[in-house]
Amino acid sequence: MRMEAITWERLAEALADHLGAHPDTRDGGPWQRLAVDGAPAAGTGDLAARTADELRLRGRSVLVVPADGFLRPASLRYEFGRRDVESYLGGWYDTNALWREVFGPLEPGGSGRVLPDLWDPVTDRATRSPYVELPPGGVLIVHGPLLLGRWFPFDLSVHVSLSPGALARRTPEADRWTLPAFERYEAETAPGEAADALVRADDPRHPAWTGFRT
Secondary structure, three states, rough: OOOOOOOHHHHHHHHHHHHHOOOOOOOOOOEEEEEEEOHHHHHHHHHHHHHHHHHOOOOOOOEEEHHHHHHHOHHHHOOOOOOOHHHHHHEEEOOOHHHHHHHHHHHOOOOOOOOOEEEEEEOOOOOOOOOOOOOOEEEEEEOOOOOOOOOOOOOOOEEOOOOOHHHHHOOHHHHHHHHHHHHHHHHHHOOOHHOOEEEOOOOOOEEEOOOOOO
16 A cells, blocks of 8 residues: 655645545535544544634634544443443444434435533533534534444545554553454454545654545
């Protein structure tokens, strides 16, 4: 697979430019939806924020939604133990709530009123955040782990990849039990192939990417 060196700044510019150059969405709706997929150690939030800034410079309305804002309550996440890989893969994130509160309002004919987060994993309480209205022509950016392979209606997706060694090094000791989950995600979902662009970030100072493959 051919990779090209790029900076994070240029990558954010490329994502914003691509969305501007391809305004038609896959379902014909007026909102574009971008996924920035990757393990927590991959720093998807930083790339999402950079891309949002670039889009705003181009006059676009943007809403950034972290997947971690849609974690399920601890009583459900830890039902089978605090380090259950199967639960992490399939039960930690409230995909039904993401569909209902984030993607549903942005379907053709939708209200555009999106809930930016639902649950605070630190306090284990509902965030009670107000709804945010994303006007037609706006861009939704969802970032976080395990976003691909769930049939979410993204118009553009980028996967930030770390090699197993880099992922292990950059994952805090307390979270290394999740490493087998990301091995399975790679084997079963192949996010690097499913995404419209792949970024390799083993050295965060020198990322490289494939360019857009669609």
